[in-house]
Amino acid sequence: MTNKIRVATTSLAGxxxxxMSFLDIDERMLQLAEAVEFDRSPITDIERCTNxxxxxxxxxxxxxxxVHVLRxxxxxxxxxxxxGACAINGGLPAMRxxxxxxxxxxxxxxxxxxxxxxxxxxxxxxxxxxDKVRPIHEIxxxxxxxxxxxxxxxxxxxxxxxxxxxxEPSLPYELVHYD
Amino acid sequence: xxxxxxxxxxxxxxxxxxxxxxxxxxxxxxxxxLCHHPEFxxxxxxxxxxxxxxxxxxxxxxxxxTEGQDVLSETTEINQDRQxxxxxxxxxxxxxxxxxxxxxxxxxxxxxxxxxMLDNHFPHFYPKREMDASHPDVMIDHNRCIFCSLxxxxxxxxxxxxxxxxxxxxxxxxxxxxxxxxxLKDSDINAGDRAAHICPTGAILIKRTGYxxxxxxRIYDHKQIDQVSLETEHESHD
Numbered sequence: 001m002t003n004k005i006r007v008a009t010t011s012l013a014g015x016x017x018x019x020m021s022f023l024d025i026d027e028r029m030l031q032l033a034e035a036v037e038f039d040r041s042p043i044t045d046i047e048r049c050t051n052x053x054x055x056x057x058x059x060x061x062x063x064x065x066x067v068h069v070l071r072x073x074x075x076x077x078x079x080x081x082x083x084g085a086c087a088i089n090g091g092l093p094a095m096r097x098x099x100x101x102x103x104x105x106x107x108x109x110x111x112x113x114x115x116x117x118x119x120x121x122x123x124x125x126x127x128x129x130x131d132k133v134r135p136i137h138e139i140x141x142x143x144x145x146x147x148x149x150x151x152x153x154x155x156x157x158x159x160x161x162x163x164x165x166x167x168e169p170s171l172p173y174e175l176v177h178y179d
Numbered sequence: 180x181x182x183x184x185x186x187x188x189x190x191x192x193x194x195x196x197x198x199x200x201x202x203x204x205x206x207x208x209x210x211x212x213l214c215h216h217p218e219f220x221x222x223x224x225x226x227x228x229x230x231x232x233x234x235x236x237x238x239x240x241x242x243x244x245t246e247g248q249d250v251l252s253e254t255t256e257i258n259q260d261r262q263x264x265x266x267x268x269x270x271x272x273x274x275x276x277x278x279x280x281x282x283x284x285x286x287x288x289x290x291x292x293x294x295x296m297l298d299n300h301f302p303h304f305y306p307k308r309e310m311d312a313s314h315p316d317v318m319i320d321h322n323r324c325i326f327c328s329l330x331x332x333x334x335x336x337x338x339x340x341x342x343x344x345x346x347x348x349x350x351x352x353x354x355x356x357x358x359x360x361x362x363l364k365d366s367d368i369n370a371g372d373r374a375a376h377i378c379p380t381g382a383i384l385i386k387r388t389g390y391x392x393x394x395x396x397r398i399y400d401h402k403q404i405d406q407v408s409l410e411t412e413h414e415s416h417d
Contacts, residue, residue: 082298085275085276085277088297088298088299089269089270089274089275089299089303090275090303090305091275091277092275092277092278094273094275094303094305095273095275095278097305097307098273098305098307132305134303135299135303137298137300138302138303142298144297145297145298146297147297147298149276149277170295171295171297173292173293173295173403174401176292176295176296176297177292178274178276178277178282178288178291179276179277179279179282179283
């Protein structure tokens with residue numbers, strides 16, 4: 001056992017771009033690895049998160065599984081962080097909110113160009129889509145927000161070093177963008 | 180110019196008939212705003228220029244400056260109110276900046292950056308308003324309209340036309356186009372009109388001009404809106 005800060009990360013209705021931007025801290029990741037231990041994350045093999053200090057959530061909430069994962073993170077993470085435009089306001093995936101779900105599914109699986117054996121997937125293994133894509137703060141309480149599509153590597157670095165060094169995280173003008 | 184009021188403790192000279200906003204801008208002090216434009220009649224809809232005048236909240240763009248007023252603008256409380264107002268504007272429309280061609284050049288976004296707004300706080304409305312792409316050169320994404328009415332005022336006061344109006348009540352209010360079909364293509368608007376360029380958000384756009392400025396060179400990439408606003412508003416007076 002170590003005294004390292006435990007960090008979990010996940011992508012809900014995300015594109016993994018925020019995780020890629022996180023990895024863009026490059027060799028600073030080695031410095032981070034000295035202070036931080038990763039729990040559940042796409043970059044580890046851990047399936048369920050347990051007792052973490054920080055949870056980083058990328059992506060909005062688009063299906064039932066996203067809701068379960070988000071609640072698991074909220075239950076286990078002391079500090080939960082909405083990372084990127086999708087987690088904060090639904091992001092570009094929320095553009096489907098203006099088209100009825102039936103029409104979206106029909107376009108993709110029934111009427112779309114090149115569709116063979118048209119049918120809407122209905123296996124119970126598959127999570128059902130929600131009628132709308134939602135930002136994560138509409139499902140659980142969120143402690144911090146890192147805007148950007150994606151937030152730059154320096155945003156991750158500034159935020160995590162602020163937290164690790166016991167400062168209230170803050171982002172200067174140059175690091176705040178929504179695009 | 181012997182008359183003054185104080186703004187955050189600093190004396191601001193003014194002439195009779197000037198609003199607090201006009202006097203502050205002339206003195207080089209920025210007060211956040213979206214619906215105010217120095218060339219057009221004040222509107223008072225965005226409420227971002229709210230200031231505290233002798234203990235009461237007023238809109239700086241409509242409130243006349245008078246001798247000895249004690250005006251507060253850059254306080255934590257007032258800026259928190261401004262941030263909440265900006266968040267309301269964001270959740271009321273579909274401000275999905277990553278896919279908007281006004282991003283980096285948008286006053287709504289720049290005010291939000293200036294106020295260090297990191298999230299939208301409120302539940303989203305996700306309104307579904309139809310786009311008007313009927314005109315060959317100008318288009319409207321109604322989901323980004325903040326009802327500042329600058330296009331309405333610019334069309335009437337600068338272009339000598341009457342292309343736009345705000346219609347409807349409450350949350351159903353919306354921008355309408357003065358043509359028999361209600362479509363932009365049947366209106367008097369031209370791509371060169373003031374009204375086609377004055378929108379502070381990405382609601383009214385000129386077609387085929389998106390994404391031409393590299394990231395890093397857009398208006399608000401490195402300069403905050405206070406600096407840009409004072410520069411451009413002084414230019415327009417010179």
